[in-house]
Amino acid sequence: MNFIDEAYLEIKAGDGGSGASSFRREKYIPFGGPDGGDGGKGGDIYFKVNTNSNTLIDFQNKKIFNAKNGERGAGKNKFGAAGEDLIIEVPLGTVIYDNNTQEELIDCTDKIGIYLIAKGGDGGLGNAKFKSSTNQAPRKFTPGFEGEARSIRLELKSLADVGLVGFPNAGKSTFLNKVSSAKPKIGNYPFTTLRPHLGTIKGNESSYVIADIPGLIEGASDGAGLGIKFLKHISRTGLLLIFADLFSFENINPIKQVQLLKNELDSFKDDLTQKISWIVCNKIDLLSDEDISQIRKDLEKELKVTHDEVFFISAATGEGTSELLKRLETELLKDKQK
Ligand SMILES: Nc1nc2c(ncn2[C@@H]2O[C@H](COP(=O)(O)OP(=O)(O)OP(=O)(O)O)[C@@H](O)[C@H]2O)c(=O)[nH]1
Ligand SMILES: [Mg+2]
Structure with missing residues (x-):
């Protein structure tokens, strides 16, 4: 039977990329300033309504969903690329619960609905951001923030009058x-x-x-x-x-x-x-x-x-x-x- 109306997923948004610690190195400039760029933001996870589907069967085999991490920053003030968002499609009428708290997060009753469920982590700061009047050559940078992780329960409740x-x-x-x-x-x-x-x-x-x-x-x-x-x-x-x-x-x-x-x-x-x-x-x-x-x-x-x-x-x-x-x-x- 291809009809499945309940599913459990583990989802994790992307982590932010780390900031870089780097110094300008160019000919004739012996002590270049800090030029480490920031890390990229991790990808978000969205749920999107697919009106052509009416079963949660796709989630029987695939239960773990990760959005891409952001990339590290680099020298020359290069920012890391943001991680790609992940969009998970669900049938109209799916109710999304947090499986730890049982809180209802979203009721997907909108045919063109797209809902953010887990936010990607922000990228870390490169050392260029830590330059100040008292510290011209900081080595300090910060790692990226973790993306949100959630245990999710999906329940399909058909929409009918x-x-x-x-x-x-x-x-x-x-x-x-x-x-x-x-x-x-x-x-x-x-x-x-x-x-x-x-x-x-x-x-x-x-x-x-x-x-x-x-x-x-x-x-x-x-x-x-x-x-x-x-x-x-x-x-x-x-x-x-x-x-x-x-x-x-x-x-x-x-x-x-x-x-x-x-x-x-x-x-x-x-x-x-x-x-x-x-x-x-x-x-x-x-x-x-x-x-x-x-x-x-x-x-x-x-x-x-x-x-x-x-x-x-x-x-x-x-x-x-x-x-x-x-x-x-x-x-x-x-x-x-x-
Ligand atoms: N004579 C007669 N037979 C009917 C009528 N409605 C349904 N039937 C017959 O009753 C039987 C069951 O019909 P279904 O429509 O499958 O019944 P259901 O309520 O959907 O049954 P489940 O899916 O098992 O819950 C079939 O053999 C139908 O042909 C009716 O109005 N008159
Ligand atoms: Mg019947």
Whole structure:
């Protein structure tokens, strides 16, 4: 699997070059003054967003990054060259933490973002800088300063407006396939989806992004199934669609499914239950209209949700999906206007 959403790196900016200690030596000038130049500055380290990447896999093998050191100063007042900066590319939505303090340094949410993370050391001073009225021939120079070193943790949290959660097989990927150009795999077995997939929806006035993540099962927060680690990819969304499977293989009724899913969401560190969440009952093509209205009634009563927080759709045939998409767009636009 090529999807990696966490990585640990050791980075070190370049050290400054040392200053030089040198004296002018030219014909006819027996006692030339000090002419040692300063050392060059060490290279900085930047993180830059690469919108074409959506995985941290590149950091699995390469974990140590050093920017170039500055060069030493030299005689004839020659300054050392600065060390080249190092630019490390990361996917949009990567959060950069200091792995020693766990402090969040940067949240890379800007498509054209470039962020300085470790500063190169300044170059040292050559002896020319130490000449004074009382010391015409100083030998003194200073070494360069060390570049900043940091242990870094990277965490990729996808940028999406809407997140899909549900038991495996509920039809989340079928839905995303139907309504967007994303093509996550669909399978009639659990855990078809093994990584998040993002799909862009072009609404009437705006476009927005839906994230499909691997299915959750009871006990996911204790590691059952694929666990809940993928929930970080919906932690930035404004709205969750909780998928309930009306034709569940395990015969878990939709109300129970939603309750179980909410429990799992509850145990995630970011407060996902605070988000607006709507219930999407999928696979209505397999049920009669009478069954559907009965389920709706029970669900609204048991879960204490209003009529407009529950949708009945068929991801396979598309029935009910345009109404849902319309409501999503309106809700997201409302959110943006706040
Ligand atoms: N009849 C019917 N079948 C559906 C519908 N939606 C999905 N399915 C079927 O249900 C199965 C699971 O669909 P997926 O979209 O892979 O389900 P998922 O929720 O993404 O599953 P995971 O990736 O395992 O979490 C597939 O066999 C789909 O064809 C629907 O509306 N009606
Ligand atoms: Mg899926």
